[in-house]
Amino acid sequence: MFGKIPASLGSCVKLEFLDIRRNLFQGIILPSLGSLRGLQELDLSNNNLSGQIPNFLEHFVYLKFLNLSHNHFEGEVPIEGILKNKSETFIMGNDKFCGGIPKFQLPKCKHEKSKKSVDYRGHDFKALVYEFTKNGNLEEWLHPTPRVDDAHEEKRNLSIFNRLNIAIDVANALDYLHNHCQTPIVHCDLKPSYVLLNDELIGHVGEIPSQ
Template identity: 40%
Template sequence: MDGNFFQGTIPSSLSSLRGLEELYLQRNNLSGTIPEFLEHFEFLQSLNLSHNNFEGMVPVEGILKNATATSVEGNIKLCGGILEFKLPKCKIKHSKRGGLSLTMKLIISLICGVFGVIFALVFLYLHCSRRERMKEHTKSDSEKFLRVSYQSLLKATDGFSSINLISMGSFGSVYKGVLEQGETTVAVKVLNLVHRGALKSFASECEALKNIRHRNVVKVLSACAGFNHRGDDFKALIYEFMANGSLEEWLHPTQNIGDTNEKPRSLTFSQRLNIAIDVAMALDYLHHHCQTPIVHCDLKPSNVLLNDDMVGHVGDFGLVRFLHKTTSGNHSSSMGVKGTIGYAPPEYGIGHEVWTQGDVYSYGILLLEMFTGKRPTADMFHGSSNLHNFVKAALPEQVVEIVDPVLVQEILEGEMSANNLPNEDSVRIRIKFEKILISILEIGVACSAEFPGERLDVTDAMAEMCRIRNNL
């Protein structure tokens, strides 16, 4: 938690984390005294409280009596502690004799009473205002929900023209369109109802997306169910348009006719890291922060969409499953999971029911693909060979040989631009970059382990990826 803008004191609730081994709070704006409960952390091996605004006496027991494992420098108001800290001695303040006069006590009581009444009135006002705002918010959401018809979608997409076709999937096609309501650019997913399972996919997406609110999940704007111009059933979902397409298009760009002289677009290391974290945050939300845990079941690059700012959004909830709690644990609402070859976990192939660890496996494969540039279904993988084993066998010594050549080129260009730096600095930057790549690929390998019990939880994977980004 170092290098943030945390303020206030270290909360007493931290004392419950008795198994804590490392605690880094340096370079924040924390204040108050260093709590004594830190003395009683039996497993704490490293403590860094430097460069904050702590004050008062430093405790001298536990890890705080180990100068090599503890840092308190940069807190100019601290005193005492062990000699190695080189802090000034604490001045003992002598309390003045005598108490408050009766008049002063009455004045203080009166002031406290007045403030108590004011506080109660403010609390009631804020509570009532909040209820009103919630009502207005619900009303505004309802009013903002786009009302669309088949005719409006037909017009928005120029008759579902092939020019506006974005992608085609198992259950339907996605078109770019501009609705007349506010000239809103949208993505329209038209279900192919002839395809078996399309109707179920439509129902699953509606059920999943109606209650989801997260910056890394594609936002559904509306749905349309009716009849087309031929009188056939028509169902479509209207999504927020993602201007930069899918992650698949960036990882594996296709050369269009006439574009032979143009350099294929690619993602930088920083962009890949940010998108990987965006996807992890979306999965963490779906698995742990929805009223009913949601399993995506089909996480892959084509289902990760990028907006104008290259922020990753998880989309296509056609195979989603809901986990309902029972006395024997969480169970999915339906069976017969399909998923996609290469990304679906091995246990699904032998009939295991849907669970969040299946998404974790898919995330691990996605992470390995993002940083190696290799599809899990590439021709080089056959028999017992797969992307997971390929990366695992190469770590850590051969990391540069297996990562996406685009990233290797980025390293080389970075070194060329750093020619003005001393040679040892250039080498240090390269070594640091390689270590970061190793850490990322190790997370991907841990998430995509064959045996579910060996896989990370997505929350832990997300935390590790964020830690890597913060240390850049």
């Protein structure tokens, strides 16, 4: 068969299985097919269909098999409903698809912001980003260095209570890294200058750890 998918199919609201693979249908998946909410299997593979995957397929709760392979579809692949299950969704042979769940291994869509950045060598740049810590680091409190502009500043001093709380903060951070991360992380160079203090003198372990 050839031509466009008949819009009248949308009136078959009790349809459970629609298989029109290996034909010469062209055009888009019509919005009228959004009324076929009882579909359990939809096979449109090996046609000349084009356009984007309609979002209404995400809401077909009974759909257990979806095959859109070997057409001319394009654009962003939705990520909800059956389209988040690679074992039940087949979309290969559509070279202009982007996005989708990671298991489809499709390129990013142009409007997507890239999560990774690279260094000057082109390698992934890895960094831990912290909020600004107004009170600097623990080294500056334990061993302050006199500066010309410190004349009118209040001298920094950590009470025993402050020191004990900071020690507990650091211990909790290390316990989390060692015992509660999916991959255990060991901080190989812990020292006072890597303990950052926020407005309330709560300690945060900084510097890049190694796995």
